[in-house]
Amino acid sequence: MAQTGSFLWTALSDRGKHSAAGERHISQMFTGIVTATGTIAAVDAGQGDRTLRIAVNWDCESIPIGASIAHSGVCLTVTDRDSASFAVAASDETMRVTTLGDWQVGDTVNLERALAVGDELGGHIVSGHVDGLAEVLSIEPVGDSHVVWFRAPQALGRFVAAKGSVALDGVSLTVNAVSGADFSVNVIAHTWDVTTLGRMQVGSKLNMEIDMLARYVARLTEG
Numbered sequence: 001m002a003q004t005g006s007f008l009w010t011a012l013s014d015r016g017k018h019s020a021a022g023e024r025h026i027s028q029m030f031t032g033i034v035t036a037t038g039t040i041a042a043v044d045a046g047q048g049d050r051t052l053r054i055a056v057n058w059d060c061e062s063i064p065i066g067a068s069i070a071h072s073g074v075c076l077t078v079t080d081r082d083s084a085s086f087a088v089a090a091s092d093e094t095m096r097v098t099t100l101g102d103w104q105v106g107d108t109v110n111l112e113r114a115l116a117v118g119d120e121l122g123g124h125i126v127s128g129h130v131d132g133l134a135e136v137l138s139i140e141p142v143g144d145s146h147v148v149w150f151r152a153p154q155a156l157g158r159f160v161a162a163k164g165s166v167a168l169d170g171v172s173l174t175v176n177a178v179s180g181a182d183f184s185v186n187v188i189a190h191t192w193d194v195t196t197l198g199r200m201q202v203g204s205k206l207n208m209e210i211d212m213l214a215r216y217v218a219r220l221t222e223g
Contacts, residue, residue, distance in 0.1 A: 039055045042105060060082060065080070074170075132152065132155070136206070159214040159215060166210060
């Protein structure tokens with residue numbers, strides 16, 4: 001386990017960078033704790049990259065150009081901003097492998113600013129690089145919470161373990177149970193209310209990022 005921890009720490013340390021404002025950020029690292037939801041105010045679908053403008057109740061003029069923000073689990077770079085919104089660009093590849101290609105004006109997305117050194121790590125380390133799409137199989141209210149079963153892409157099933165972590169649309173969640181490529185999570189009332197998870201329906205597809213530690217453990221065991 002010490003070898004695994006050292007491997008993960010080295011991987012995280014290597015991703016450090018300095019922003020234009022001089023604050024040291026861990027490049028494209030998040031915690032899976034959504035801090036706001038934003039509304040897609042405009043979509044410019046030109047040739048190649050797609051530009052989206054996101055309206056949010058932040059002081060957007062304080063966001064540095066080039067800052068990394070997770071949008072429902074997808075890390076995108078800020079290219080412009082005004083007092084109440086900011087713009088990001090997404091490549092064809094990003095639109096192909098995530099739900100971003102289906103986003104329309106008026107849709108709501110989960111937002112999280114990049115992790116800065118010294119910030120509280122409330123969830124788990126999330127990179128903002130989507131591994132695949134998880135499909136909602138069932139939703140069952142249990143008390144004030146909801147138990148939701150998902151089906152992961154077959155190739156990702158081996159990275160999902162009971163009591164492990166998974167990020168779904170940018171939300172850090174604990175896996176309750178696993179059956180093959182299917183797994184369940186418990187979504188508490190607060191998370192259901194303040195993120196887009198409360199809008200899920202059977203058949204919905206969510207951006208899924210596997211636990212980074214599980215990825216590195218698999219790499220070590222394969223080596």
